[in-house]
Amino acid sequence: MLARALPSIFTVGNLFLGIMAIILAVRDRWDYAAIMVIIGMLLDGLDGRVARMLKTESEFGKELDSLSDVISFGVAPAIIVYVAAFENMGPEGWFLTAIFPICGALRLARFNVVPSEPGYFTGLPITAAGGILATMALYNTRIGMYGLIFGTLFLSYLMISQIKYPAFKRMKITKSVYWIAGLFVIVVGVAAIYFPQEMPKVMFIPLVLYALYGLKNSLNRKRSSEATEEPAEELK
Secondary structure, three states, rough: OOOHHHHHHHHHHHHHHHHHHHHHHHHHOHHHHHHHHHHHHHHHHHHHHHHHOOOOOOOHHHHHHHHHHHHHHHHHHHHHHHHHHHHHHOHHHHHHHHHHHHHHHHHHHHHOOOOOOOOOEEEOOHHHHHHHHHHHHHHHHHHHHHHHHHHHHHHHHHHHHOOEEEEEEHHHHHHHHHHHHHHHHHHHHHHHHHHOOOOHHHHHHHHHHHHHHHHHHHHHHHHHHHHHHHHHHHHH
16 A cells, blocks of 8 residues: 555655745745755656556556646746745736746646657656756846846746657666665755755756756757758759
8 A cells, every 4th residue: 555655655745845945935045945846856756766666657646746746846946036036026027937837837738648759858847947947046146137037938948849858767777776866865855954055056057957958959950850851852
């Protein structure tokens, strides 16, 4: 019974952290709010893998995961950046805050009904996009208002785009790695307590590199397809 419920426990844990992130954000604790999002990312990476390992995958778990992701990686990061930078913008700030979770919900809906290319996601996963936006808010004094506006809109576009991103969730991993992943979640939690401002910033760089990698890979694919089409047209 516990084995069947374990993946959903991870998913509900992710949802709980997303709600905590929203509460912390409205209390002006962006650093701890971003930490909740980062730890939620780790739990989100475990629930599906645990379900596949235990052979307990279900439509219920799939829908629960998507609903949790909208809150934890759509609404929560949007609220974080709203409180950090957009709060005094008026209606424009409301629009910028709303567009990110809307695009995230559209991306998840597409993911649930439209098959992706094996080994790839279509569009930037909301998990990565939410992690980038939440940690980006911690750089608000360096990036500035326009930087955060651009980042919010660009990440929203990447989620609903046709850009292919590697699906690391589908990589085969041995069972021993799950124990290591569990210990890693604990280590991250301890680091969050002692280094609340620095820990989320460490995650910002690899997440941005992942987002840019998919964009670069998509451009390379487009150039490659155009290069193969040109000789064919010359033969006509």
